Amino acid sequence: MNVESRIQSSPYDAAALRRDFPILAREVHGKKLVYLDNAASAQKPNYVLDAMNTFATSEYANVHRGVHYLSGAATERYEEARVRVQKFLNAGHSDEIIFTRGGTEAMNLVSYAYLAPLIQPGDEIVLTVMEHHSNIVPWHFLRERQGAVLKWVEVSDLGELDPADVAKAIGPKTKLVAISHMSNVLGTKTALGEVVRLAHAKGVPVLADGCQGAVHGVVDVQALDVDFYALTGHKLYGPTGIGVLYAKRKHLKGMRPFLGGGEMIREVTKENVTYADAPMRFEAGTPAIIEAVGLAAALDYIDGVGRERIEAHEQSLARMAAKRLKELNGVRIIGEARDKGPIISFEAIGIHAHDLATILDREGVAVRGGHHCAQPLMERFNVSGTARASFALYNTPAEVDALIAAVQEARKVFG
């Protein structure tokens, strides 16, 4: 695919984009695949797979080690990928970009390397009830091990978060605000810039879980002034096994190493060890080199299509789907924030989310059913689980039709 041509292809042509994703042509259970589980993981375009294959078959070696030609070439590609991510997030410096195994590892890295050394018993971490478990459990670790206190900020019935409520939860003992940029269940886009402003006014840094937020819109970490931003590659049409932690330089300096091993050291003797500077300090062992190259290609692909254009396309599909779901009898949408991404959680009254997902699956429609790794949020809305349809750059209005028809089919099964 020619990335440039996508920029010029106008109007938005989802059908053409679909051809970049071979898996979308397949059938499941004899029906056309309608893939609406993008919030769990997005499919991969040939552009990404080819980039990884080309790299692995022509320039691959370990990075930051050998003096031989391929080691140098591979190191260049790997470091170019870091710069590519820096540009994608508009970070000030490439050394603020740490490659991780995914979003989960990125948030655990903040917990272990940044926050744990600062926590005294009774210190507080502010988070919201709509966090994914990956932005909850690392803080529970600090509660269990060091006596940290978790302060939960509620969301409204629409699933909206009032930044003022976050500010209210911040006290003299608050050491971090950990907040989703976009809820993986409700789709709610949080007013991250405003949260950061309020938190900084009280001298508290902010970590944003950008695993969804980075997929559905432009992220500018400098404009947001956010201290830490976590994202994962596989939801960005990139490979699994690669994610990113953006961390401001001023925090990186004081952060202790997480994993110890090769590549993260300056010098090792029998008596002592000194560490490399960031980002290497936090990338012990051989990193996911091919995957980093794949992630960079995915970001090229996304920007080739155009982030604003993708966002507008996804928004129009999601609005259409939400409207039509609400028109169905006995369907309730959970999460109706005014500012939300293309993620729709819903329940069909009287049908458990897993039964609904099973029936939809038989119609070829892949949605997630369950608690979405957000059990506190399920409790907040008093549901055991929801079905979730989430849209990507390659989905089409016909797929919204298929979703609606499949939900109607489920209604028939359950009478």
Place this chain on the structure above:
Amino acid sequence: MDQGLRELYQEIILDHSRHPRHFGALADASHVAEGFNPLCGDKVKIYLRVDANDRIKDVSFEGRGCAISVASASLMTEMLKGRSVAEAEELMGGFLLLVKGEDAQTLDEDDRERLEVMAGVSAFPMRVKCATLAWHAMKAALDGQVKARTE
């Protein structure tokens, strides 16, 4: 409708899920255990009253879950009453074979016929754990454990 779905969501399954039998706590239970499926968050609690001769005199369940897990629990409670502990475990063994699509030769004709409604789940590998949750909880209760989980 898809044939597999028709077999999975038979009328009798839907009936059990809408009107579960023996639903609620058992005040004088001798054995209690909770089954938990961490994948979906579904929970089922099984209560058994077992007499001195190892016979199940009463059984009930409570909890929340999908149609498959609730129907399976409900059906199980209908079938356990009056059986010995050994017979209950044998029934479970046959049931586990059945939902995996294997030949449940250990089941007698009557039991097989009654459990046959759950056999449709064998075509849905992702859902087999929903069907077995209550049974694992029952086994855990009889074994004196308090928790069972499917993972």
